[in-house]
Amino acid sequence: MSETVTETRTTYVDHAGFRFAVLTLENNSHRPVTLGPASLAWFEAAVGAIDVSRVDAVAVTGEGSVFCDGADLKMMTDAAGPEQAEDVARRGLDALGRLAALPVPTFAFINGTALGGGLELALHANYRTAADSVRAMGFPEVRLGLVPGWGGIPRTVALLGATETARLVITDSLAGKNLSARRAAELGLVDVILPEDGFLPASLDFAAGLLSRPAMAATAMSAPATEATAAPQTSKGHGPSRTVMDGSAALDAVRRQLDVPLRGAAPAPYRALELIAAAAAVNKQAGASAVNTAGNARDLAEIKAFGELLLSDEARASIYAFHLTQSLAKKPAGRPAAQPLPVRSVGVVGAGLMASQLALVFAQQLRVPVRITDLSPDRIDIALAWIAGQLDKLVNRGHLTATDAQAIRVLITGGTDKAAFADCDVVIEAVFEQLEVKRAVFAELEPLLPPETLLLTNTSSLSIEAMGASLARPGRLIGFHFFNPVAVLPLVEIIAVPQTDETTLATGFELAKRLRKTAVLATDTAGFVVNRVLTRLFDEVLALIDEGSDPMVVNHALDPLGLPMTPLALLQFIGPAVQLHICETMHQAYPQRFGVSRSLTMLVAAGLPGYLDHDGGLSPSAAALLPPTTLTDAGKVRATLLGALAEEVTVMLDESVVAGPEEVDLCMILGANFPFHTGGLTPLLDREVGSAFHPELRVPVPAAG
Template sequence: MIPDTVVETGPPAGAGEDACPIPTKSAGAYAKALLDTERQRTVGAPGAAPLPVRSVGVVGAGLMASQLAMVFARQLGVPVLITDLSQAKVDGALAWITAHLEKLVSRGELNETAARELGSLIRGTVDKREYANCDVVIEAVFEELNVKRAVFAELEPLLRADALLLTNTSSLSVTAMGQGLAHPERLVGLHFFNPVAVLPLVEIIRTGNSDDVSLATACSLARLLGKTAVLVADTPGFVVNRILTRLFCELLQLIDNGTDIELADHALDPLGLPMTPLTLLGFIGPAVQLHICEAMHAAYPDRFYVSTSLAAIADARLRGYLDKSGRVLPEAAALLPAADVGSDAGSYADADVIKRRILDALAEEVGLMLTEKVVPGPADIDLCMLLGANYPRHLGGLTPMLDQSGASRRVWGKDFHPDAGFAH
């Protein structure tokens, strides 16, 4: 879940040469070429003919589900059906959609006739049997494997044999989700980013069971929605959440060990990222990020840390570590663990040392993702970070910055782009 933030096309305002560690022209040109090329067709998409999408079902009535219903209706112009366990939740989603349409009219983005027609395409019910004629059904329920399994187990007997099943999971195994289904080959991950209408990336998660028609339909659907799709292997966290969570885990471990919060949070400022890590965490929400950290720790316990302070902040229902102005919340500071006498906090009293540790951790994670063949190459990772995490284009995404900083060579003994000239 990434907030709507303007993507910078150059160094941060007022930044000097030291503040922008990437040669702007080469990295910017790399990003431009990447975006111009990759928006045409999904790399690795099968050549099978996609099935038509004439109606869509959305399981769930929360904010993400409501946004998905709006995007499907607006971009495809097809009927969209929302369900949830209670009529009150369904009514709440429909009310949000009505209010959002009114906002679009007030902004001049839609006229009243178009808004009425769009609203008429979306309806809600508690009866999942009404999904019987949907070409596509996507779930956007609570991020818990057993909950999602139960949803698909209930849905499968109600749907046509050729209906495409989609999950909007942000980190869970799609393969595990399909266990027990009669036709797991038609289940595909379609991970949208928040806000759905704004961020252009969709991670399409393929499994060992996914058939070519299902994948081709998912890729075609992403294009029809105006999204750029990256085909990703079914591994924990996929691309964007895996990288961002590794960043969070490194930062929060330092904070839990006694490193000054503000020093740690601003150590990456010279890179010109869209916002500081703790600001981003506030948008995501402590409880959501804690859940992702725990899932990633279960998969990779040696690299992904579960923060005691984040757990305490989530339990206290705070908005995060910072207030809306970016200052440390006193209530959050009070929940930080006391630094151990033998901790290495003193080793991280310098922003450059903190930045180096985090960049080295990201370089390690990127290299491991490429080894695991999560995506075909570093360009796919950069595309994901540019479009799903709003990384500034002057950075070229992520891997050019890791090369230029020296992190790639420190960790792997070589650059991710040895012939590109990012490192010098």
């Protein structure tokens, strides 16, 4: 696979009495600016070609909205052995080290996105400016199963201390969060925020101002951008003058937090913690000489950690998952070429919690009128009050202005008369999950609506074809399954039937895009994708418990995989009654593989909230419904559960429920919060069960020697 080469263009600028060599990262192929082997070589050559005797400073910047998106992931995954994997880190450290070693002051003018290796590049400069429009600065490596391998950890520790570095490199990375320019400045990661308009001249003004201060310039010129001189002294207290060692207690707390969801399943965050602790230990020693003395050994540790992680199953799965969320999400399989219809108003049938969430997300993202109906005026009032409360929370958290919140609030109205939907371009139902109830809703709606109005059902498992069988125009009905909480989870399962016309389907895909959701097309089979997989898991878990296996052993058997919740905790979140209904639906569709649990049926009849108590143990009330337990082997339970999931995914693919295993994985990542290190689901099953969904993810590693 060829590299998308980022070139480094050098221009010389005379500004305010100083001469700058400005290195601009640019990609003439209109692809993201990334750094692979050829790009690094180009950058290193550009730095080496500068005649430092003829310039006062060197600056690095980007073009448009991107400074640098980081390392070229596609090129990195070509590494097939330890030496090649370590060489990825070594090349980056060598190339960026050339900038740090220059005997003149160096600047990074961060004009846009600076992620991973891009942020590490900026940290190799003495000083950093950032445009006020920058919204993405951070280290995504840990989420990708890696660690920052080009000096990012020690340089960030020197600037921010161990605690803030752990938050940025580990906690934020795993959560998919990045820093805005303003937040980066507050932390001390950048030195000044400048307006996007006129950013380069303003950055040169800032640099010239520093260069005009003899003491400041002399400091930078006498020492390269090591950890001890990586940022200027400022009135905000940024840089090496602040206390940068926070003690091991904070890192121990981060480790304990990691253990709760991951339980050691993903190695990258733990290796990152080790590197942060090592960098903090170096910073405890006095003076830059101690830092530099430890530099070589620390670089070797960083190179070794990066190389080992790059070849790990978790990194391969994580990088695969990342590409899914970037590429497949933007170009979903099955989207027709037909022109979508406009959506200028939306109707929501129902006023429960899910319907209220839908109304809010439609109004907030589309900024069109949204009408809610229900049989009870009181339920309408409760829904509108809940929506108003959510908007107030968004304002209080700084996610919306008061003006925007009020504009959204007035878009949402409610009443009991469905005739108010007569001018709606889209109507979605979110009523009780029962086929006859939903069919009755659509039968009532159809005469009231224009022929081209798109009909959506938020069903989680019912047949779309059966739901629309009595409609005069069944081709305009599609499944549009959101996940709870609607504002958070980005997946929408779109379910088409043979009668679905292409304009309807195209409108559904475009609507999902406008709602900032990722759409995955599924065929009209019970449970679709996410609920089918999860229900098979629940079915196996509950069958083992009903047969006398220890409930706690069964519930925690998958813990070593680092999934977001245990099965019984997830069932409690969904609600036993809801899950029982889905189980019954799945049993009717696939009686040979899906059953209906005796204990779950009794649990719902007893009105219990689930199997667990508040501490995550088995509740006495649930225990009273279960048979006596026998000695249970967690390994055998895990094998049983994963074997069942592998079977179900295989059947789903044989039935062409989705286009391929990639769609299954995307659904599990975006709809069920499966972490990147699992690759969704099929790479995990490849490793644990020995399936062959993704043989290309397996990387041969030569034997030592």
